[in-house]
Amino acid sequence: MIRIGDLAAASEHIVLTDAAAPGISGRVDIRIAGSVIADVSPAGAAAPPADATIVPLDGRVVAPAFVEPHLHLDKALLGTPLGGGDLGAAIAYTAERKRGFTSADVRARAERVLAAALRAGTTAIRAQTEVDPTVGLLSIQVMRELAERHRSWLDLQIAVFPQEGIRARAGTLPLMREALALPGTIVGGCPYTEADAVDARAHVDQVLDLAVEFGTFADLHLDLADDTSDQRFALAGYVARATRERGLEDRVAIGHVTTLAAMHPSERGRVLDELARAGVSVVVLPATDLYLMGRSDAANVRRGIAPVSDLWAHGVRTALSSNNLRNAFTPTGRADPLDIALLAGRVGFASSREDFLRLHRAVTTDAAAVVGSERARGLAAGAPADLVVFDSTDPDTVVLDQPTRLLVLAGGRPVYSARLEESFHEVPLPG
Ligand SMILES: [Zn+2]
Incomplete structure (x- = not known):
């Protein structure tokens, strides 16, 4: 006992x-x-x-203890619009809900998630926190309060996240700079929301330049697409090269990267080797990707999950995380990393004891390495x-x-x- x-x-x-x-x-x-x-x-x-x-x-x-390297506390538990929807619908629904955010509301929803995270055994979180002219720094300030209030058990890192784009949403960049000047923040990115491939690449460059300027980690929501036909997506190789050019090895993470699932295996192998060489981490977010991908498929629906076993085979640092909880991006979730690890195992053909041990590491020590923790x-x-x-x-x-x-x-x-x-x-x- x-x-x-x-x-x-x-x-x-x-x-x-x-x-x-x-x-x-x-x-x-x-x-x-x-x-x-x-x-x-x-x-x-x-x-x-x-x-x-x-x-x-x-x-x-x-x-x-578990580490969640990619969790949205600010927009958790907002509920799902009737009938659900794809990625565009989720961003539009959330953009509308953000207009009504108050500090008390963001704090209350975030603390419900933190309570669940603690019960699950999670003691470190990288909170992807939206910054734009609608919400300003409101959610960032709430996250800073929560980091202080719960510091006895929680290591809360705040990623300054431009969900609606930097170039696509004027006024976002100065707010990001203001947030990055605050302690405990790192730079986030979302190039897929930009208008075209030129802007998407410029977004990546801008985010990595901010990481250099402020001496922080960078964490990009890289793409959420079923295929690589749109040149705004499939930027993983570009990120790897841009990371090495700036000497940011082991300080950059990319999330979702569902286009990795769509690439021909030979092309994917080349990209994964580049990611491994640049020390770029991949954070796979299966609960969201299963929900948002393959929406145009009437049969043989694509699952759109970055192939975890291939990432391992090429030596890419790989973690799993909950991402969103019970909102327009992800209607499910209990803030339990073990639930996410099992889901990734089920959709990724895990079978051996070593597979399941590695999945356990993807939500503990490997996830800790993504956020630069001694854990x-x-x-x-x-x-x-x-x-x-x-x-x-x-x-x-x-x-x-x-x-x-x-x-x-x-x-x-x-x-x-x-x-x-x-x-x-x-x-x-x-x-
Ligand atoms: Zn996310």
């Missing part, structure tokens, strides 16, 4: 004993000192510090003690089992326990 009573007043030294962990054979003890993992040793090999709070796990699984080091001495204990004893099948999250630690502190049915924090849990 997890001694929950001890945890509320846990000492600086927590030791998770007799744990199973993905990628580690045999059971281990995980000793935490302050906010980091002090060491991971074979179970019973070393006596815990005298003042330690011992959490005996009886073989249950411990894994790194990418996983269960290693010196890595942040952001951990999840699962009600399961097989560390290879967490994605398949979708087990209950028994305990979540952030920065070495217990922040959520399923046994207590309450959070240690003031995050309001959904009713």
Whole structure:
């Protein structure tokens, strides 16, 4: 049994004993000192510090906490227009809803998502947050408040996201610059909303130039298309070259990139090699792409998911994320990265134990690498003690089992326990 009573007043030294962990054979003890993992040793090999709070796990699984490298908190839970619709309809519906945004409204919806994320075991989020003349910096300011309010358990990075374009929506660029001057922000992009291929490429250049100027990461919503016939799309190779030209290796992510699914395998192979060489990460967002792609197909509907196993085969850093939750872009979602990992496995022909372990890494350590977090080091001495204990004893099948999250630690502190049915924090849990 997890001694929950001890945890509320846990000492600086927590030791998770007799744990199973993905990628580690045999059971281990995980000793935490302050906010980091002090060491991971074979179970019973070393006596815990005298003042330690011992959490005996009886073989249950411990894994790194989840990271969502691509999540829209500002437009989450807006609902879906009657009859649904394609990408254009989703952008138009959301643009209209944005006119009514208030700080209180954005905050309330975002906090409902954060409560669900905490229960799922997520302790780091890159929040894609819209900036344009309609909403101004309202949502950015709310995200900054939330980052401060929840910093004890959440590492919230804010991507300044021009959903309606930079060149297509005059007045957006000065707002982006204003937002990028604020701490905790990185530059986002959305070249597919521009009018033509020339503007789309100029958008990519502008975003990467801002990343250089402000010394931040860049994260582009690159394309959401069924094929490569429109030259605004299929810019992945262009992004790779532009990244290397600017020395931004390992600092650029591209999301969706559904055109990768449409390319001939030989062309795709060349593009994936370029992405790998440039250290450009791909964030696959299957819940959205399955919903928005293939809308013109009456039979054999295209699925439009960037091919995860090909990305792995070419050495491209690959993560999965929820993207949108219960809005016009994605009517589904529980802010649970394990749900997304299983979905990606189902549509991507995952079959082996190694496939499912890699999918688990795509929502933990690989996702951490995308956002530049130390959590990418996983269960290693010196890595942040952001951990999840699962009600399961097989560390290879967490994605398949979708087990209950028994305990979540952030920065070495217990922040959520399923046994207590309450959070240690003031995050309001959904009713
Ligand atoms: Zn997105």
